[in-house]
């Protein structure tokens with residue numbers, strides 16, 4: 001990798017780390033090295049001795065037993081429904097959605113509900129190393145408010161449905177609200193947008209075309225639940241005479257800016273349509289396992305050159321928003337699905353949760369790896385515990401070694417949002433009080 005210094009001036013912060021997994025094109029792993037940060041950007045990645053000589057007066061942090069990785073990017077979720085974590089479990093997707101989640105959302109979802117849900121999600125995500133998340137949920141202005149108060153990076157893809165919700169009534173209303181949200185938002189490097197036509201079974205052809213029309217001037221990415229279950233494919237064949245991927249391809253919805261979330265039921269034609277269009281897949285292994293949706297053949301997609309990012313989906317279908325756990329499950333599930341022990345290696349799992357997710361969301365020029373010129377979105381994982389010893393490979397320890405609660409420090413664009421395990425921008429006590437009030441309210445009215 002290029003270890004040249006972009007600027008010879010002093011750094012705002014030097015982070016010394018035992019190991020640094022840069023996730024650059026060569027998967028460079030550095031030992032006893034440092035990252036220098038200035039104005040929120042990475043200005044040098046180099047050997048610790050050289051860094052000390054070049055930036056003698058900079059403030060420094062020493063992470064002596066840690067692996068520093070790029071901030072993790074949760075490329076699919078619904079943070080606004082985190083208050084429904086554990087509300088309904090052990091059910092197939094359609095029953096879970098139709099008989100439990102959608103009625104609960106109708107009863108309770110409001111801007112206040114979404115804001116508290118979002119704060120709860122951000123607390124959990126930051127404590128487990130996530131610095132950026134893609135989010136499809138109602139009342140995105142409430143999520144945005146929580147984002148701005150916290151300093152986490154967000155890619156908002158508000159949903160479009162054919163049917164009404166507490167947020168909007170008709171497809172045109174969803175689209176107008178999204179366009180208004182985007183155009184009224186003061187440009188900010190921490191927040192980006194796209195459209196979230198929910199799924200082929202909740203969005204008609206006319207509505208997909210209306211999304212494309214609304215997006216003509218904006219040219220943003222589309223974020224869609226696609227091929228989540230076998231039932232979705234069967235129903236699509238019965239109703240449209242084609243598989244959902246082919247239907248979206250024919251409508252012009254699949255492009256290199258489209259994020260196809262789940263993709264558990266795939267045949268060779270589906271793969272060739274993804275290859276042809278350059279669309280990305282967002283893999284959600286824990287959600288797929290919990291809802292018994294099926295397995296995404298990640299190794300086949302990667303072999304076909306398709307970009308595969310990683311996401312948690314919502315806390316209601318996972319039930320964690322922990323990207324380290326998600327990486328572990330991605331590596332493990334791929335081996336079961338393919339019956340190949342080398343399917344999705346530790347380094348591939350880390351790439352999926354960082355640079356691949358960044359590429360999928362159109363953010364790779366700014367985040368996803370530890371390289372000069374990128375924003376300083378970083379996550380430090382403490383590998384000092386006895387159960388990680390001996391550390392032959394820090395990536396092996398990260399992915400296979402139960403590190404999901406070992407994140408110590410997190411920075412977003414150079415701002416430290418987690419310091420020695422403590423959140424710097426979220427008051428955990430008052431958040432806990434708000435969450436408990438919602439739990440009492442929801443329990444009383446629905447049980």
Ligand SMILES: [Zn+2]
Pocket residue numbers: 076077078225261313314
């Ligand atoms: Zn989802």
